Amino acid sequence: MRVLRRLVILAAVAIAQPAMAAPQVVATIAPLHSLVAAVMVGVGEPTLLLPGNASPHAYTMRPSQARMLADADMVVWVGPQLETFLEKPLATLGGRARVVAMADVAGILRLPVREGGIWEEDGHGDHDHGGHGHEAEEAYDAHLWLDPSNARALAETVAKELAVLDPDNAPAYRRNLDSVTRELDALDAEIQDMLSPVKTRPFLVFHDAYQYFEHRYGLSPIGSITVAADRQPGARRIAAIRDRIHSSGTKCLFREPQFASRIIEPITQGLPVRLGILDPLGGSVPSGPKQYPAMMRALAQAAHACLSTPD
Template sequence: MKPAALLLSTAMMLASAPMARAEVPNVVVSVKPIHSLVAFIMQGVGEPRLIVEGAASPHTYTLKPSNAAALQEADIVFWVGHGFETILERPLDALGSKAKIVALEDAPGLQKLKMREGGTFEPHQDDHTTEAGANGADDEHAHNHDGHAHEEGGFDTHLWLDPANAKAMAAAIEETLSAQDPANAVTYEANLAALNANINALDREIRQTIAPVKDKPFVVFHDAYQYFEHRYGMRVIGSITVSPETMPGAARISEIRQKVTELGAACVFAEPQFEPKLVNVVLEGTSARAGALDPEGATLPEGPKLYLDLMRSLATSLRQCLSSAS
């Protein structure tokens, strides 16, 4: 575009900005990682509202009156879907056709991994991946109360922990926003391109960060990291609990401790939202070190940068603990 034409185009956009801003949809998002993707794409246009704020976990969160009010005022609601934020199922059903509800677990191009059973699962196999739309249908939704899908055909819902999935969800977010708010479609499209560039660079950075430690086995608090593990070839050998709101019994703790010893796990990772003393119990009598991972950004400030910071923090925490272990 020639300079004169560019100036004219810019002037026209600025002149129409007040009208466009008045048309901006009221957007509500369920959890921090998804909110971050939406906030990045909406930069310069508007700010989405977040339901599960601060260090709260969607596994144990109780909706507040302010959350209910935000949902009632929403034009668009983005959430992962039925298998993750079970707290939102009834409130979203009650909205009827008042808002466009977008389950990002249905975004085209997602790679979905089947949920592993039990706390001492084996390293992933390549035959447990599925893709949305493959064989003519998406994976069947599984309704449950622990954020994990255990029914036949169900899948792990921590989809954002694979950067390729984050890009697929971001594309669905941009498409929804542009269709609802065409006056700002150019901005949404430009922001999506910038987000994709950032995610691509982050993906390369993470591979470099964890390369020296990716073959060291470790145990996590709950099985939330399968997408990260699958993307970067890491060795998660088990989880302390399957359902993060249900504490494991003595038999499971003993089983995990035995596996930590037998397989030489370098680290056992806690999570900031849950009681860390269980990790200390698992570590007793082993040579493994304690670490912490934050798969949902509980300790990070909400906003456009959170997703990038969350993924970078996971890689850094893994590198620090695993590299210092014997």
């Protein structure tokens, strides 16, 4: 009886022991957060650093967000070409947290910034990069997540890093990665089928955020209106854009929900151009493991709707 009582007590103590806490993971923007969340399903939940509707190009962190970083075991970001505001805060972590930069992940496709024609010169170098010279060092388009093959590469790296941080849950991360990979493959095929009928139709975008999406699905953009949301195009540039719209037969212009549409009005005035909305961050989609596929599907549906509308 005494032995039985001792076994019961030991079992109760074992049950009462708290499970090892999941790693504290912070992801900067909603699409990256979604991919990390999908890899962590059943183990833990990552923290989203930026609100879904916030542009990462020129963001100022609050003290509460700085504390998130200080408490993190892992930080997942695109890289200094996008979230410039994070360079100094990440440097102060002193190696305590594992930092995964999507731009540095093996197998990631990095496309050059577009210039010339009516792609505004200097590309994303005109976003405030604090004079660190990233234009010369890393002259790539930073919207890497808009290609599902890049999303797969990031998910693979995150799963490997989590397995190192949390080996007890490594099998769960591998299972989740298999599920994420299957879902991304199916999503990719779905979008290919959806956009194939409209891929030769020209369109104009508010700013050059969609190169990876366009490249993946063979779309036909003619240019962008501006490189920075707060930059009003001058009269000469507006005239050049209007001429290009007319000469190319463009009937569709995409704006973004994060930015006011007043910049677009003088460009489209009097032209038979339809307006669509593309959101490269998926700010209106609830955060979580399903945000990324929902955001990509919404992009494809919006593109198809605007480009397939009869003239």
